[in-house]
Amino acid sequence: MALANFLGVFLSMELIASGHRFGANGLSMNYYVFNCPLAEPILRNTVTSALQSDPTLAAALVRMHFHDCWIQGCDGSILLESTKDNKAEKDSPGNLSLRGFKLIDDVKEQLENQCPGVVSCADIVAMAAREAVAWSGGPVYDIPTGRKDGRRSKIEDTFNLPFPTFNASELIRVFGQRGFSAQEMVALSGAHTLGVARCSSFKNRLSNPIDPTMDSDFSRTLSKTCSGGDNAEQPFDITRNNFDGFYFQALQRKAGVLFSDQTLYGNPKTKAVVNNYALNQAMFFLDFQQAMVKMSLLDVKEGSKGEVRADCRKIN
Numbered sequence: 001m002a003l004a005n006f007l008g009v010f011l012s013m014e015l016i017a018s019g020h021r022f023g024a025n026g027l028s029m030n031y032y033v034f035n036c037p038l039a040e041p042i043l044r045n046t047v048t049s050a051l052q053s054d055p056t057l058a059a060a061l062v063r064m065h066f067h068d069c070w071i072q073g074c075d076g077s078i079l080l081e082s083t084k085d086n087k088a089e090k091d092s093p094g095n096l097s098l099r100g101f102k103l104i105d106d107v108k109e110q111l112e113n114q115c116p117g118v119v120s121c122a123d124i125v126a127m128a129a130r131e132a133v134a135w136s137g138g139p140v141y142d143i144p145t146g147r148k149d150g151r152r153s154k155i156e157d158t159f160n161l162p163f164p165t166f167n168a169s170e171l172i173r174v175f176g177q178r179g180f181s182a183q184e185m186v187a188l189s190g191a192h193t194l195g196v197a198r199c200s201s202f203k204n205r206l207s208n209p210i211d212p213t214m215d216s217d218f219s220r221t222l223s224k225t226c227s228g229g230d231n232a233e234q235p236f237d238i239t240r241n242n243f244d245g246f247y248f249q250a251l252q253r254k255a256g257v258l259f260s261d262q263t264l265y266g267n268p269k270t271k272a273v274v275n276n277y278a279l280n281q282a283m284f285f286l287d288f289q290q291a292m293v294k295m296s297l298l299d300v301k302e303g304s305k306g307e308v309r310a311d312c313r314k315i316n
């Protein structure tokens with residue numbers, strides 16, 4: 001009887017572990033259930049306590065995951081340091097103000113103590129972003145794990161990141177190239193419900209000619225921010241540490257911070273989506289979580305195409 005129970009539990013755990021495989025990329029839900037059962041709880045505790053002392057890190061973690069996935073896939077390449085003969089992604093102008101690397105190191109150190117060589121840096125970044133969204137009041141969702149860490153990180157690859165000067169058609173095109181619909185692109189842009197942009201990212205909107213897609217009171221707000229210099233921070237919406245629908249309401253008031261934000265309200269295809277999300281936060285949350293899972297699967301490395309780094313800043 002006891003043995004049968006034990007087998008039953010064992011079998012159902014195995015079903016959980018082997019269920020939900022994601023294509024041929026070697027990822028699955030509960031990937032660490034057997035080989036590092038404490039991985040997710042340890043990560044969650046470490047990220048949560050870091051966010052309690054600095055809530056602005058939530059935005060940083062979500063953005064780090066985006067930049068990691070967009071360049072060469074979700075492979076932890078954003079974490080690699082430049083070396084004597086290689087300039088890394090991190091050192092690109094596109095990296096502007098990326099933060100949170102120390103927290104990733106802390107999580108990695110604890111996971112290496114717990115189960116050496118098992119949990120990849122790419123998975124840590126992906127799971128940390130998911131925790132950041134949940135912690136700041138956004139959707140709570142699960143992501144498949146089992147990503148391997150990549151060995152390439154080159155500054156020139158980062159020119160593929162979308163620019164804040166892109167209009168809606170360009171955003172639709174570049175996200176389309178990575179397999180995202182216009183609606184998914186708008187949902188992902190909703191990540192700008194968290195965090196800030198620096199003056200240098202939007203100051204071109206303030207002069208010759210002043211960007212007409214912007215509300216005139218709001219352009220005074222942005223100018224005031226910029227009087228603090230290029231690095232002065234402007235929150236994307238009125239609740240920079242809360243994941244909510246206020247970003248879309250700001251776009252409706254023509255108070256989007258980046259040109260690439262406001263343009264979503266200027267194109268008929270994306271304007272309808274903005275209006276839906278502004279009205280219906282639950283719909284935004286659902287689309288956002290689905291698009292984030294999809295983004296977290298971009299060009300993931302499997303098997304010998306990757307490794308599990310011992311130190312997230314260096315290839316093994």
Ligand code: HEM
Pocket residue numbers: 058059060062063066096097099162163164165166171188189191192194195196197198199200201258260
């Ligand atoms: C649609 C194209 C996008 C463009 C052009 C864009 C551009 C930018 C720029 C210029 C900044 C401000 C950097 C600074 O001045 O410090 C920023 C911040 C941010 N981005 Fe995006 N982004 C895009 C999409 C995304 C996506 C898909 C995500 C995540 C899913 C994301 C997450 C964030 C977050 C959370 C911040 C705030 C970071 C912080 O406060 O530390 N962005 N983005």
Ligand SMILES: *[C@@H]1O[C@H](CO)[C@@H](O)[C@H](O)[C@H]1NC(C)=O
Pocket residue numbers: 090091092093095096097098099
């Ligand atoms: C980003 O790149 C700049 C050089 O363009 C560099 O000075 C800065 O340290 C980099 N930031 C991070 C977080 O690595």
Ligand SMILES: *[C@@H]1O[C@H](CO)[C@@H](O)[C@H](O)[C@H]1NC(C)=O
Pocket residue numbers: 167168169170
């Ligand atoms: C968007 O930008 C592209 C490239 O600069 C330009 O060709 C196109 O006309 C722009 N579209 C709109 C609607 O402004």
